[in-house]
Amino acid sequence: MSFDEIIDRRNTHSSKWDMMEPIYGVSPDDGLAMWVADMDFKPPQCVLDAIIGMTDHGVFGYYADEASYRAAICGWMERRHNWAVDPESIFTAHGLGNGTALCTAAFTDPGDAVVLFTPVYHAFAKYIKAAGRTITECEMVNTDGHYTMDFDAYDDVLTGKEKMLMFCSPHNPGGRVWTQEELQGVADFCVKHDLILVSDEIHHDLVFGENKHIPMPNAVPEISDRLVIMTAPSKTFNIAGNHTGNVIVHDKSLREKFATTMVAGGISANSFGLYMAEAAYTGGDAWVDELVAYLAENKRVFDEGVNAIPGLKSMNLEATYLAWVDFSGTGMATEEFINRVRKVAKIAPNDGTTFGLGGDSFLRFNLGAPRSVIEEAVSRLQKAFSDLQ
Numbered sequence: 001m002s003f004d005e006i007i008d009r010r011n012t013h014s015s016k017w018d019m020m021e022p023i024y025g026v027s028p029d030d031g032l033a034m035w036v037a038d039m040d041f042k043p044p045q046c047v048l049d050a051i052i053g054m055t056d057h058g059v060f061g062y063y064a065d066e067a068s069y070r071a072a073i074c075g076w077m078e079r080r081h082n083w084a085v086d087p088e089s090i091f092t093a094h095g096l097g098n099g100t101a102l103c104t105a106a107f108t109d110p111g112d113a114v115v116l117f118t119p120v121y122h123a124f125a126k127y128i129k130a131a132g133r134t135i136t137e138c139e140m141v142n143t144d145g146h147y148t149m150d151f152d153a154y155d156d157v158l159t160g161k162e163k164m165l166m167f168c169s170p171h172n173p174g175g176r177v178w179t180q181e182e183l184q185g186v187a188d189f190c191v192k193h194d195l196i197l198v199s200d201e202i203h204h205d206l207v208f209g210e211n212k213h214i215p216m217p218n219a220v221p222e223i224s225d226r227l228v229i230m231t232a233p234s235k236t237f238n239i240a241g242n243h244t245g246n247v248i249v250h251d252k253s254l255r256e257k258f259a260t261t262m263v264a265g266g267i268s269a270n271s272f273g274l275y276m277a278e279a280a281y282t283g284g285d286a287w288v289d290e291l292v293a294y295l296a297e298n299k300r301v302f303d304e305g306v307n308a309i310p311g312l313k314s315m316n317l318e319a320t321y322l323a324w325v326d327f328s329g330t331g332m333a334t335e336e337f338i339n340r341v342r343k344v345a346k347i348a349p350n351d352g353t354t355f356g357l358g359g360d361s362f363l364r365f366n367l368g369a370p371r372s373v374i375e376e377a378v379s380r381l382q383k384a385f386s387d388l389q
């Protein structure tokens, strides 16, 4: 398939396209949807074939025997990430929002706190707070558009109530691919403060250039008794609507807790999600390689155009298709740059404020779209801020 193809998603119950007007006031008639993290591409043919196979058969009963599905996941992790997953350690959640909520329920109690390194994927806080836990925000350090963690400073931020860290690797937003030393630092921090470490690695396949994602269990095998990893085919293959993601728990006692929480929630997987995931992880390698090359060029085009606007700075993404643009150099109030982007450029990105401490001067733009859309977005932004040039 060609990633250049424009597929009209309006009026298809697309969250990204059909909710941008009610939420951001940007009409889908002439606006560009660059918020929700799904892409405007079809998935690989092997995934479409899996669904066609299901509809050809035509009976949609309960699914059982996950052996081939689990083998496909293990195969992908081994081939693409050099990571040996024990098939018995794989749980299937309704996506990783659900995975986050399940980990919160399994590994913390009401009144406990969960640590986030902010700015970070906005929905973590939503699920955690709704469960009656609090958030301890540890703001990352932004050095010339590059996020790092300052563990010494975080020691003083913790209140003693923290039981878990929700870590994002690669990081959304900002696109950091954490190094071995950084992952070691995270593990040491968790040991020091006795935290369960949940490593959300949903963006692990979309990594650019020389950067190399290291699965947390490979980086720090010594902390497996406090480690949980979350992965999903949803971002990689653009199949988020199937709401299927994996929570991988190698430690036996954590696994028992998690299994009980799954049963308490009555969670069992959706057969469409299982068929799609198995097909993707079995036959999607070449498609993902092409996708990553395409996204890398989208990122280059976007960054070149946006960084040419005085006062705007797009972070150099090492991973993810989620550009994180700092407007602080414009000297404008948040409301003003948001208004220019929504009302003048007619683009709907995510507001940085929703990502927690450190996000206020940012907007997040989704680059998972045909190149012509990225070029159009750049040209609209250049016009909307032309008085700065």
Ligand SMILES: Cc1ncc(COP(=O)(O)O)c(C=O)c1O
Residues within 6 Å of the ligand: 037, 094, 095, 096, 097, 098, 121, 168, 172, 200, 202, 203, 232, 234, 240, 243, 244, 245
């Ligand atoms: C880091 C991260 N975790 C989880 C999710 C949500 O995953 P799901 O759609 O599987 O609930 C996202 C979606 O953007 C994400 O970026």
